[in-house]
Amino acid sequence: MEDRNQQNRYLQFFSEDTASFMRSPVREIFKKVDLNQIYSFAGGYPSAETFPMADMAGLSAEVVRKYGAQAFQYGATQGAEPLRKALSDRYDVPLERIQITTSSQQGIDVCARVMVDPGEVVLTLNPTYLGALQSFHSYRADIRGVEHSSQLEAFRHNVEEVVAECRREGKTIKFFYIIPDFQNPTGETMTVEERKMLLSLAEELDFLIVEDSPYKELRYEGETLPSLYSLAPDLVIHLGSFSKIFAPGFRLGWIFAHPTLLDNIYVCKQSLDLCPPVFDQYVTAEFLSSGLLDKNLVKSIALYRRKRDLLLESLEKYMPGGITWTHPEGGLFLFLTLPVLFDAVAFYEKALSVGVAYVAGNFFFTDGRGRNTMRMNFSFLPEEKMVAGVQLLARLLEEELR
């Protein structure tokens, strides 16, 4: 009773933003189960097999040898020089356009922070990455989802329609948040024509683009496409991540952007956390500049390609009729569409009871649709469990859909 009073007393102290805070259903799943004990197609965890465990001790030792105590001291807000230089070399971007972030999630969040006032519009594809929706909600953004279409003109029309609607309502549009390569959650990749179309609309209709690019280097087939940033570096804020190509435990990402945009992000970061983790940055810089990243990528890509193929084959083999799924050329996810009346949220508890986890697709939609969809991750689950996991899920779906 007293504790209830105490809880009520606290309500007056919370900011208005907190009323829009959204709990991650994915993180709530992780709290309840040990992912290693079940067949998990949920989450976006990379495979631990891709972590260069054998190199870690050597990398750490080299960092201590090279930088000594500096690796454990406070560092520069913009990030450690060797890491920024390594990124500058790798992606051919000038140093003054590079900011290291404490995770690429921070990159997303700080973009919202320095650009979005309550009620202002952020455009996204519909569906899109849940963590971005969480962040935009937390700043009370007015999130407007744009339908993708495989027809270029139809896609252009969809963007123009949403923009026109915002304008009619007198709304300010700040940016279009988009994951062009192996999108989360659909696994789909934008064509070069779509990229150019979106950039020309941004220029014409006056909004910026936040390009989230955590999976770009994980391509299993087809040709690498130019990033939006490389096509229009003054229109695009590009977010990168070391979580899928090195180790998420280091919490490191980066931003490429025009120095004027970066300056506000830099000053904001001073009061957010002063600087990114320093030791982790030096280890990561060493991983890049020693050539280990590229060697490791070859292995990671081969592993993930096998896993993607195994998942696709298993779905083909075991899934009942009436279910379709995307064919990702890279990344970590594919997306299932089930019959219209199927409810993937309600079905989740059943699936979990036989040891299978996924993320219900509607969490990724800006408007609560997509209850008949689900996201499946293929990076985390070991190959030897993949087929059995799909079989269990397929059997249960067959019962459910009967």
Next chain:
Amino acid sequence: MEDRNQQNRYLQFFSEDTASFMRSPVREIFKKVDLNQIYSFAGGYPSAETFPMADMAGLSAEVVRKYGAQAFQYGATQGAEPLRKALSDRYDVPLERIQITTSSQQGIDVCARVMVDPGEVVLTLNPTYLGALQSFHSYRADIRGVEHSSQLEAFRHNVEEVVAECRREGKTIKFFYIIPDFQNPTGETMTVEERKMLLSLAEELDFLIVEDSPYKELRYEGETLPSLYSLAPDLVIHLGSFSKIFAPGFRLGWIFAHPTLLDNIYVCKQSLDLCPPVFDQYVTAEFLSSGLLDKNLVKSIALYRRKRDLLLESLEKYMPGGITWTHPEGGLFLFLTLPVLFDAVAFYEKALSVGVAYVAGNFFFTDGRGRNTMRMNFSFLPEEKMVAGVQLLARLLEEELR
């Protein structure tokens, strides 16, 4: 010219908060000079001599042995269990009241984020920690500085006056931000009576307390005093830091608070950066639970006590008349007050030209006062440079004040 146009074009995209962003003068100093090449009394860097360099390789190896790939994978948003347990044991706080933060600066920032709407009041001592002022400004808080007084009743009166003034203006007060032990920038410590007085005012006048406690374990004389949190755990959000007792490069801190307060912080942290750096947390947990922290603290305290004494002696010996300073019982700083017309901001360039850096005191004031004050840090500068640094500064001050 085109670039100027581009810059102007970006202005429309920035949020209202950015107009209140405040650049850290301390971080700007660090950008311009190599601290190791000068006599630096600026900043709040711990001495690299306190980093347990000889233990780092062993700690890392132990973490890899114990946790394997888990140390490089995504982690729980509330922080790694072994680190939370180690803090729970050390400070006798239940697990559900512990959140690990990516730096204690993040602890400050997230408190402002979940509690303060634009125009709402945050109370602080005047002067107070610059990084906190930066963060509160960035959320457009109305920061009201309270004058400290060594007379308990006068101090109480000052708090009551500021609160009454806010109430007359119809302002909502969210919390009092305070550093009770070895305050930044003054080095002063609140008495037990002051702590109890402040807590009873918080209860009576209905505001929370954010207790920032990064230096508490660094006491060089006198008795340890109870934290505000230990005296009133439901009124106080307690912020701790590993930066001064282990290694700031790991960017780790913690929050102790009532679970209801912590829950909003937890959800916010999901969209800020998902989780704190994982490997760093395991290394830090190992550092605590192995007993190395306590062993290392004994050495750090002895070193800092010598440095504080050396700075106090040197000031006594070389400083011209008309200058006074505080006598800190712990922490990293002391605070100088110079004759009323002296301008420590203008003097800074002169000091730097002879190789001495400090932070002008007025940056710590909520109202621009204190131009005749300066903060001196004694943790960073090696002992062998301390006396020469003070001599240089004293000579220049003597000329200036003549």
